[in-house]
Amino acid sequence: MTKLLLSLTTLMMVGGAMAQSTNKFKQLKEELATPNVYRTASGAPGHEYYQQQANYVMKLELDDEKQILRGEETVTYINNSPDRLDYLWLQLDQNMRAKDSDSKKIRTSDINESVSFRELKRLHNEFDGGFKIEYVKDKSNKDINYTINKTMLRIDLQKPLQSGQSYTFKVKWWYNINNRMEIGGRSGYEYFEDEDNYLYTIAQFYPRMAVYNEVEGWQNKQFLGSGEFALTFGDYDVSITVPSDHVVASTGVLQNANSVLSSTQRNRLAKAKSETKTPVFIVTEDEAREAEAKKASGKKTWNFKAQNVRDFGFASSRKFIWDAMTVKQEEKDVLAMSFYPKEGNPLWERYSTKVVAHTLKTYSKYTFDYPYPVAISVHSKSIGMEYPMICFNGGRPEPDGTYSERTKYGMLGVIIHEVGHNYFPMIVNSDERQWTWMDEGLNTFLQYLTEQEWERGYPSSRGPAYKIVDYMGGDKSYISPIMTNSESILQFGNNAYGKPATALNILRETVMGRELFDHAFKTYARRWMFKHPTPADLFRTMEDASGVDLDWFWRGWFYTTDHCDIAIDNIQHFKINSGDPEVEKAFAKDQDAKSPGKRFIGDQRNLEDIKETENERDPSIDDFYTSYDPFATTILDQKQYDRFLSSLTEDEKALLKSDYNYYQIDLRNIGGLVMPVILEFTFADGSTEVQRIPAQIWQRNNEEVSKVFFFKKEVTGVTLDPFVETADCDLNNNFWPARMVPTKFQMFKQRGGRYGQGTRENPMQKAKRIEEMKGGSK
């Protein structure tokens, strides 16, 4: 093999060296639970996978005078586990609002010289929240021993519940409903003072079975506020008694339309079942306005049934406008519905039900067909909260009916998000108390896809890689890994929503590609539909179904706080030394002439200042070296070149003449996170070429790697991560020649932004004013 000589033409930038520690491609054998008969190594439910079931029959009464909810429930708990159970655990989430709750005790606070009325009002709140349990009885009405430990209730069974057996018991309870607008809460009421009406959004309202499985035993971690819920699937039969002029929206399907809806309303509902484009009003705004203006004295009982749900929620008010339309699916059609007070219009009548329908279509594409018969969006100011088939969403226009773009997109986003939660965690039923990211992260990822399909350029706040860099590049002592228990997470929103959503997006766009990712993600959703997955089940399925080893990705993104910052450290340009003395000596001469020493100022001045040197005056002192030209070609050079040429094969000769440009690029991993390397080369003729290199380039050295690229054309610029897809936190070291990215501050100033610019109109309102001016000039 003949060795080719490369001549170094330019040397750019110099970098340092780093030491290597533990390999970032180490497999996750130590982190993931050992596969077993319940959960396989491929990430699927095992052949002995089981889950418990809890069926509820409930009679509820909503007291609109005192804002109290009273209920009697009969729970049938089916022990499908192979284990004998000596006691059962129920969740008492309302107790978070009890006067002596831990949530209140552990919350820190302080006070300053000035304080607002609202703040003080909250401070003085003496709300008597929490469940008042009247009894716990068995099915033959005998009292059962029970123990309440804050937000958990233990029933001590007289006889252990054997595997395969079921146990039925009854609980009677009531609680004061919280004013959501004053003391907050996922559920509660909003009071409309001017008209003395209430809008109730009710959830976590009944003692609910905790999950028992082979992962946690009983999942009876206390409810403190952040870590949401872990719930067992079951069937529900719920009767809700409310004032007769209330309209009720609920998990499940209405069973007694004949006794609670007018024939007009029933006809409209029937029409909605064949309408797929424009929502049909079941209760119009005019009808709702009429209802809220006067109060009926009677009561009505609404009966709903729901199958295979993990929870139950409902909303009730005489203020509700109600619209509905149908979403066609391959097997089962779904009724998409919205319930909202007039205060939500015009936004709600225009968008809510259409957004529900769009969400179902998009999420189903990436997972499975929506299995429930209804999907409901209820307008409740300021929050967003999800339950099976029903969710409570904010997004309220100004009283004058105008709204900003921010309000509009905030509303669309929250509806997509909360309706999307039907898939994760309502159906793919992960343990929220343990892992917030398993539903919030996956849901936020699908929310992003759904937003982008709603409208080109939709201003999604989470999903794109570049949106997470401020968080990931921040101070590590204030960041926790994604794999952190829900209550211990620092920076909840970024940790459990933003970062996992971004991670999935990067897997889809950059690491796996859309086709492999979509198949694997769908496989996960379908495998764990109506089951209880763990993080390992997701990690394993994504690899097993795609054939891509992602242990490095899970390790970096989910188990560490490393961030991506890859730098172009050094670029060297080489050309093949042709060996031809005519060419190479001329090249060497040219390089020599360009060397810095040749430009020395003293030499330049001496050319003029020294009129004549000694040897110019006296040529007798010249010798061979005076006129020797080291760059002149000689016959010896030529002979050597001929010998070299004759030693080459035809292929080698062709390569020698090919005139390629070779570039060695040295890359440094500053952030620690190993990521693919995407390079865009710009050539002298203005054309570009992108090269995508998998993250495995870092496999043997996690800190520094070099790679050679060759092109016919000369490279004039290199950009690392040109499509901002790797969440690289510092773009200033991503360019050759080096380029500084303008700061946000500089961009604002360049745009001419300044203080006190005055009010800005959103385009909607500007148009309105133009119309008014036109009207005025007539």
Next chain:
Amino acid sequence: MQLLLKQLFLVTVSKFLGIISLLFLMNPMALAHEFYLSIAKIDYNKESHTFEVAIKLTAHDYEAVVEDMGFDNLHLGESNESPKADAILFKYILSELSLEVNGKGLSPNLIGKEISNDDELWVYVEFPLIPGTQIEEIKIRNTLLMDQFPKQQNHNHLKINGTSRALVCTKQRSSGIIYSTKNKDD
């Protein structure tokens, strides 16, 4: 400008008043909005001898603060934005964010603000250096949104003369030295 319009003023009775607040009882919601994080990007421009600061806040958190100050909705970024909105915002920024060089506070210029449709409020402020100062130590105090949100973290990212420094301000530690030439050799 009456900033403390509807506010009550409290007199400190005892420093040892034990109070348990219900303020954050509401807490998280599954709503995709619980950030409690602001970022101040501080770049020292050595040509103009100015610290150029871009602050990112969660817009609706700031709006809650304004409401707590006793103002009605200022309609930030909307057509009917209150004429007082900028003045209130900057007065708030000035009282909650300060920059000291060599122990001396810098007085800021207010550049502007903008609000994005994804709920980001960006505020732009610059702090000119007192002419002739040799920067030895930079101290930052950043208590934005902390009174209302005890979990608030304010991340300050400083870039100066090719180096980067970071400082996180929290309720427990609301100020600190982000840059110092004194311990350069450590």
